[in-house]
Amino acid sequence: MSLKSIITKIPTVQKEFNIFTSYIENSTECPADSSPASGKIGAIKDNIATKDFPTTCASDILKTYSSPFDATVVSLLKGSGAVIIGKTNLDEFGMGSLGLHTTFGPVRNPLNKDWCVGGSSSGSAAAVSCGIADFALGTDTGGSVRLPSAYSAIYGFKPSYGRISRWGVIAFAQSLDTVGIFANNIDTISGIFRILDQHDPRDPTSLSVETRESIKDQSVKFKDRSKLKIGIPKEFVQSDLAPEIKESFMLYIETLLEKDYEIYPISLPSIKDSLSVYYTLAPAEAASNLSRYDGIRYGKRNSTKPDIVNANFFTESRSYFGQEVKNRIILGNYNLCSDGYKNNFIKAQQLRVQMINQFDKIFRFKNILTNNKPDHDIDILLCPTNLSPPPPINSITHAPKSNPLHEYMNDIFTIPMSLAGLPAISVPFSKGKPYGIQITTQYGNDEALLKFVKETV
Ligand code: GLN
Incomplete structure (x- = not known):
């Protein structure tokens, strides 16, 4: 689709799904060149600063705010030839799992307009799933890229903490905040990740150039292993997992067994906390x-x-x-x-460290940040992304008094990886169905994770 026809289509899509908080109304066609993202159409979550659009965090308190600068991720994308078509709706300041806590009104799920699309990067997931954008950026603090991507049947990748700059990303909880990528296919995810995966001196938590070099060495060793060992944490085997999600998960495991991957049950007791x-x-x-x-x-x-x-x-x-x-x-x-x-x-800080130590023990490779000694030789971890399919919007907005704990429960599979800073991706194994499989690996092995997905999904 040409940029012109996309711009013409946006108002209709907007009316249907309420994806954007602001969007472009006219633009000149960009000449295709050899830049890595040339001609790719992107949408940006509205908690990431942009000069060309307001930056509202979907909050009344920032409704009229315009940033004087672009976030590093936005500058990198523009510099690589991507066209940004708008800012996307979200749960206010990134707080939520459903896409309903926003001053712009709920985002509707392109798979079924009556369903929630998931949050908090709701509009970003919907922009990709309805086909108006090739990719979108979200932020993932506890699952906000992975959960909506599962509800939308697309890919949603949260890289290792510190690999993508947070400069210009409005903080929710900065020890967890990570910029993540949505797309309809793994090659686009990998391409956009390569553009954004750079040290940024303006972000004090951005990984240094030296640490990136050490990670690269480890990642090469990892990628070269012919058969990776896979672990399934038994704490993630939930009795209330929806039967269709369980079935899809089992099907994926069968395809891995057919490809001769070895799969083991493992235990990470801290996950329960x-x-x-x-x-x-x-x-x-x-x-x-x-x-x-x-x-x-x-x-x-x-x-x-x-x-x-x-x-x-x-x-x-x-x-x-x-x-x-x-x-x-x-x-x-x-x-x-x-x-x-x-x-x-x-107490919570202590439990977080305990959980990181447990993750470090089960993986084959060392965590470059903690230097903990591994005890096992697991390369990849698997679990579902979501416990149940997306709830209908009306069931929540019309509920007499909803208990916030029900919403918090949706993050059960995604939060451990956020607390440990691990790279994790939700993949749509059952095409067009609103659930995902979450694939995770040791800190820093992001490229190997993307390669594994390419080979197995
Ligand atoms: N749902 C979680 C929360 O509300 C995660 C949000 C996020 O990742 N931004 O805190």
């Missing part, structure tokens, strides 16, 4: 990050109303946050207050 650890740490980081929205530095202020009420500061300015964001601020501050800090925050 991962939801509580994540929902202690992520809101704490979020509460701290969101304190900059005080109507002075960021956010808006109503000049006709006082912003200090009963000795509480920023009352009016912070009323522009949505309900889920407010829940996280309260939860996060509770976990950071003096009692909560020792009992919850520090």
Whole structure:
């Protein structure tokens, strides 16, 4: 499709699925050249800063915000010849799993308009799944690329933490935030990853050039192994897994066995703590990050109303946050207050380290960041991405009082990899069906993971 016909199609697609928070209305055709992403059409999650479009985080508090600069990922894409057609709708500040907590209204799933598309990178998943974009960028803090890609039957890749720059990506929980890639095929995912996988001196958590070199050596050894050993964590064998998802997962395992891969059950006992650890740490980081929205530095202020009420500061300015964001601020501050800090925050940090150590023990290759000694020789881990198919939008928006814990449960398979910073991809093994298989490997072996997917899915 030419750029012109895509631009003509956007308003119709937008009306149907509510994918964008803003989009281009006219543009000149770009001449095709030999740049790596030349002519590729991309969409960017609206928590990533762009000069050409507003950057709203789908929040009332930033609805009129325009960034004076492009995030590093956006500059790299533009420099590689990609055309950005718009910013995509999301759960406010990346907080959510369904694509419903947004000031722009719910995103609809192109597989079935009545279903949720998943979140928080909801519009990015829908843009690829409906075919208006070749690829889209999202952010994945606890599963926000992998879950919506599973609900949309497309590929969604969360690279190792630190490989893609976060400069210009609005922070939710920066010890977990990772930029991720959506596409309809693995070659596009690999191509976009190669463009973005670079050290960025402006992001203090971006992997150094030296660490990247060591990772490359390890990744080559990994890629050259002819038959990788596969592990299935028994803690991920969930009794409430939907039967059709179980069936699809078993089918994939059968194809691997036919290809002579060896598959073993393994155990990662700490996985059972991962939801509580994540929902202690992520809101704490979020509460701290969101304190900059005080109507002075960021956010808006109503000049006709006082912003200090009963000795509480920023009352009016912070009323522009949505309900889920407010829940996280309260939860996060509770976990950071003096009692909560020792009992919850520090405990969760300790459990996170324990989980990373357990992952390191089962893999064949060393984790370049921890230097832990491996105990086993597993190369690849497998589990489903989602527990159940996407819920109908109405079942949630019309529920009398929904319990946020139900939404948090959707992250059960994706959060452990986020806490450990591991590369993980959700692949649509059953074509056109709203569920995915999550494939993970040791920290830094991203290219080997993509190669394995290419050979087996
Ligand atoms: N659903 C998770 C949350 O709400 C993960 C979000 C994300 O990855 N941005 O925190």
